[in-house]
Amino acid sequence: xxxxxxxxxxxxxxxxxxxxxxxxxxxxxxxxxxxxxxxxxxxxxxxxxxxxxxxxxxxxxxxxxxxxxxxxxxxxxxxxxxxxxxxxxxxxxxxxxxxxxxxxxxxxxxxxxxxxxxxxxxxxxxxxxxxxxxxxxxxxxxxxxxxxxxxxxxxxxxxxxxxxxxxxxxxxxxxxxxxxxxxxxxxxxxxxxxxxxxxxxxxxxxxxxxxxxxxxxxxxxxxx
Numbered sequence: 603x604x605x606x607x608x609x610x611x612x613x614x615x616x617x618x619x620x621x622x623x624x625x626x627x628x629x630x631x632x633x634x635x636x637x638x639x640x641x642x643x644x645x646x647x648x649x650x651x652x653x654x655x656x657x658x659x660x661x662x663x664x665x666x667x668x669x670x671x672x673x674x675x676x677x678x679x680x681x682x683x684x685x686x687x688x689x690x691x692x693x694x695x696x697x698x699x700x701x702x703x704x705x706x707x708x709x710x711x712x713x714x715x716x717x718x719x720x721x722x723x724x725x726x727x728x729x730x731x732x733x734x735x736x737x738x739x740x741x742x743x744x745x746x747x748x749x750x751x752x753x754x755x756x757x758x759x760x761x762x763x764x765x766x767x768x769x770x771x772x773x774x775x776x777x778x779x780x781x782x783x784x785x786x787x788x789x790x791x792x793x794x795x796x797x798x799x800x801x802x803x804x805x806x807x808x809x810x811x812x813x814x815x816x817x818x819x820x821x822x823x824x825x826x
Contacts (some may be wrong), residue, residue: 612673613617614647616746618689625691625727625730629748630748631752632698638761644656646696650675651674653693661709669723678741692727692791708751716757717760717762731758742787773816775819779818795815
């Protein structure tokens with residue numbers, strides 16, 4: 603572990619299915635007023651929710667559930683055609699009040715701790731770059747986190763996840779096909795596009811399609 607970790611066990615977990623391969627990393631924000639409140643909630647049996655790790659804004663790192671176990675962090679979702687997200691993933695919660703309580707940028711200390719932790723996780727598990735995702739990527743109809751202020755480009759620069767070097771050529775592309783190729787659930791095409799924009803075009807999260815969006819879609823699809 604690159605950063606010092608404090609064990610703060612949560613009872614909210616179960617066994618992974620036999621033979622499952624951990625091949626996803628899902629990043630969340632807590633969406634609560636304080637980190638202490640979030641930590642308490644993630645460890646409350648009545649909440650029936652948890653994550654493997656929580657990272658405070660000052661970089662303090664808490665381990666809530668062992669990676670070998672199935673934490674309850676993703677809920678209903680879909681990525682690249684697979685709906686069993688919790689079975690095959692590790693979940694990291696970043697303390698941030700979220701869109702409801704005063705969404706703000708993720709501090710440098712928190713991002714540094716995340717990069718260190720995620721790097722260690724990738725060294726332990728065969729997680730491809732396209733499977734390093736946000737909660738909104740796997741659940742675009744329900745979730746917004748970690749949101750448009752999260753620095754995915756910095757993560758990719760550290761070898762965690764992927765970011766296109768240049769726009770692609772989306773002139774002949776179909777938005778639904780491109781989103782599906784990347785991994786999104788397109789049952790609600792507009793919300794899937796919004797989730798894509800939160801991650802790859804964070805300056806404009808409007809669900810509108812134009813040449814710039816199509817070109818970015820093509821560039822990201824080409825990373826697969």
